[in-house]
Amino acid sequence: MEIQVVRYKPEGLDNLCRTTKFTRKELQIMYRGFKQECPSGIVNEETFKEIYAQFFPLGDSGAYAHYVFNTFDQDGNGSLSFEEFVMGLSVLSRGTLQERLQWTFNLYDINGDGVITKDEMYGIVSAIYEMMGRFSEPTIDDSTARDHVDRVFQKMDTNKDGVVTLEEFIDSCRRVSFSYVIASINKFGR
Numbered sequence: 001m002e003i004q005v006v007r008y009k010p011e012g013l014d015n016l017c018r019t020t021k022f023t024r025k026e027l028q029i030m031y032r033g034f035k036q037e038c039p040s041g042i043v044n045e046e047t048f049k050e051i052y053a054q055f056f057p058l059g060d061s062g063a064y065a066h067y068v069f070n071t072f073d074q075d076g077n078g079s080l081s082f083e084e085f086v087m088g089l090s091v092l093s094r095g096t097l098q099e100r101l102q103w104t105f106n107l108y109d110i111n112g113d114g115v116i117t118k119d120e121m122y123g124i125v126s127a128i129y130e131m132m133g134r135f136s137e138p139t140i141d142d143s144t145a146r147d148h149v150d151r152v153f154q155k156m157d158t159n160k161d162g163v164v165t166l167e168e169f170i171d172s173c174r175r176v177s178f179s180y181v182i183a184s185i186n187k188f189g190r
């Protein structure tokens with residue numbers, strides 16, 4: 001009896017060149033690396049977490065990798081195709097500010113209902129702190145994460161309805177970014 005292994009093959013590279021911001025050559029190199037790590041042509045969440053953990057050896061990246069995996073998994077089937085993987089990378093590495101903010105909003109909107117709750121934000125922030133490691137300086141504990149989320153959420157929830165919409169999220173991020181740029185100009189422009 002012969003067991004047949006199902007292998008996934010990506011759609012044409014020309015189509016991926018049109019739908020991402022990568023060149024054909026870049027996609028070919030990424031596909032070789034993807035196939036090396038995932039010979040079947042798809043990656044499940046556990047494998048994704050193992051790969052992600054290699055980049056954060058001092059912390060526990062499992063929870064954050066879970067959230068990133070779910071944001072990349074556009075069809076929600078529990079596995080990432082090469083297309084889903086490079087679409088996510090394209091947005092994160094070469095997307096417009098609007099595209100990156102939308103992707104980040106989707107990451108924080110854990111249940112996908114179109115709004116971010118304080119608990120969802122706490123889940124992501126806690127996962128980031130865990131990933132960075134408990135030995136980071138300054139030391140971060142649960143109350144530090146909760147305080148941070150409380151302050152940020154209060155600033156983002158501009159209409160005080162208990163949730164952050166995409167519009168509030170983008171406006172808040174742009175305000176912070178603009179304030180940071182102005183402060184930097186003032187600091188270095190003296």
